[in-house]
Amino acid sequence: MRAPLDLAAVEAMDAADPLRAMRERFILPEGVIYLDGNSLGAAAPAVFNELQKAATQEWAQDLIRAWNTAGWFDMPVALGDQLGRLIGAAAGQTVVCDTTSINIYKVLHAALAMRPDRSVIVAEGDSFPTDLYMAEGVASTRPGTVLRLEGVDAPDIEDLIDERVAVILVNHVNYKSGQLRDMAALTCKAHQVGALIIWDLCHTAGALPVELDSANADFAIGCTYKYLNGGPGAPAFIYAAKRHHDKVQQPLSGWWGHARPFAFEQGYVAGSGIRRFLCGTQPVLSMRALKGALDVWDDVDMAAVRKKSIALTDLFIQLVEGRCGAYGLELEGPRDGKQRGSQVSFLHAHGYQVMRALIERGVIGDFRAPSTIRFGFTPLYVGYKDVWQAVEVLEDILRTGAWQDARFAVKTAVT
Numbered sequence: 406m407r408a409p410l411d412l413a414a415v416e417a418m419d420a421a422d423p424l425r426a427m428r429e430r431f432i433l434p435e436g437v438i439y440l441d442g443n444s445l446g447a448a449a450p451a452v453f454n455e456l457q458k459a460a461t462q463e464w465a466q467d468l469i470r471a472w473n474t475a476g477w478f479d480m481p482v483a484l485g486d487q488l489g490r491l492i493g494a495a496a497g498q499t500v501v502c503d504t505t506s507i508n509i510y511k512v513l514h515a516a517l518a519m520r521p522d523r524s525v526i527v528a529e530g531d532s533f534p535t536d537l538y539m540a541e542g543v544a545s546t547r548p549g550t551v552l553r554l555e556g557v558d559a560p561d562i563e564d565l566i567d568e569r570v571a572v573i574l575v576n577h578v579n580y581k582s583g584q585l586r587d588m589a590a591l592t593c594k595a596h597q598v599g600a601l602i603i604w605d606l607c608h609t610a611g612a613l614p615v616e617l618d619s620a621n622a623d624f625a626i627g628c629t630y631k632y633l634n635g636g637p638g639a640p641a642f643i644y645a646a647k648r649h650h651d652k653v654q655q656p657l658s659g660w661w662g663h664a665r666p667f668a669f670e671q672g673y674v675a676g677s678g679i680r681r682f683l684c685g686t687q688p689v690l691s692m693r694a695l696k697g698a699l700d701v702w703d704d705v706d707m708a709a710v711r712k713k714s715i716a717l718t719d720l721f722i723q724l725v726e727g728r729c730g731a732y733g734l735e736l737e738g739p740r741d742g743k744q745r746g747s748q749v750s751f752l753h754a755h756g757y758q759v760m761r762a763l764i765e766r767g768v769i770g771d772f773r774a775p776s777t778i779r780f781g782f783t784p785l786y787v788g789y790k791d792v793w794q795a796v797e798v799l800e801d802i803l804r805t806g807a808w809q810d811a812r813f814a815v816k817t818a819v820t
């Protein structure tokens with residue numbers, strides 16, 4: 406049992422925080438404690454500067470010349486390399502493009518085609534649903550493909566992996582519980598039976614360090630609008646290990662992935678390297694916003710991010726269980742910080758109403774049906790005092806029964 410904390414102890418944690426100055430690089434509205442950066446990251450003025458420049462100078466003044474003069478055409482690969490540093494990928498293996506769902510389709514289809522004599526895709530029953538929907542879509546293009554699901558066909562993913570498996574599509578951090586998987590171990594298990602593995606890094610990129618190259622991963626995909634703060638609908642990314650570049654053929658064979666896009670040839674010839682994962686014209690303004698968001702990371706040490714993330718989430722669990730334990734909350738995810746992403750979830754029978762009441766009081770987390778209240782802790786801008794204050798509000802809402810107010814029972818879209 407740890408010693409009970411007081412506000413002074415928590416303020417001392419903020420004072421000693423090596424990432425404390427990063428908070429100044431974000432806009433955090435007055436009166437809000439933002440614990441939803443695992444859904445949509447906060448805005449940074451650096452993002453607006455890039456947007457402003459891209460719109461008013463490059464687009465308005467340079468017009469079509471900007472594809473070359475401002476480097477618009479090369480941005481998917483340039484941003485990919487910038488992001489690659491945060492996910493342990495050496496240059497030339499990451500590209501920023503399209504959406505996570507589209508990238509899952511491209512990569513899964515391509516990986517399946519690399520194992521033509523195998524028919525099984527393994528995924529997780531409790532995956533973020535788009536991964537499963539896209540897997541169904543890919544499977545429908547190749548009759549006889551079977552989808553094996555953890556939690557449905559066997560309790561553990563390891564039990565589903567055998568010589569019939571072509572590809573494993575798996576989340577590094579579960580979106581609901583925050584459970585973290587051992588990337589190197591599962592990748593090794595996949596390779597032992599000759600299968601390929603695709604990691605969904607939506608809840609990893611910018612939340613904790615990850616080493617794709619040293620884990621020997623085959624492919625990864627992820628979004629940039631959560632912990633990377635690229636903005637709503639920001640473009641996603643694909644990682645493909647260099648050893649696969651010459652063999653892999655993705656199905657959305659648009660002109661940006663062509664070997665000679667400006668030769669305007671009739672037949673498709675895949676380009677070299679990671680560029681072959683591109684499809685068509687990319688959203689330049691969104692890319693430029695992402696550039697501003699990624700620039701913020703240039704001097705950030707991912708080991709410090711991880712250390713703070715574990716400290717924030719440990720503190721939250723300790724305070725919630727110490728102060729709100731009598732009110733029907735149950736920890737949903739891992740208790741061991743080393744097994745946790747940068748989020749904490751609790752189950753509550755009336756989780757929807759509790760979250761609505763919290764949001765009305767300025768503590769923004771989110772709700773995932775049927776009964777999960779989920780809190781994300783972005784180490785760049787969430788402080789220890791935020792955690793303390795959020796728990797004070799939660800305790801008040803539960804103790805007074807404020808969540809029972811009739812207006813919180815009416816379902817509205819909570820993202």
Ligand SMILES: Cc1ncc(COP(=O)(O)O)c(C=O)c1O
Nearest residue numbers: 504505506533535580605607628
């Ligand atoms: C694990 C995971 N994969 C995929 C997505 C979403 O994909 P897209 O960006 O295409 O909407 C999310 C969104 O929250 C997610 O959590």
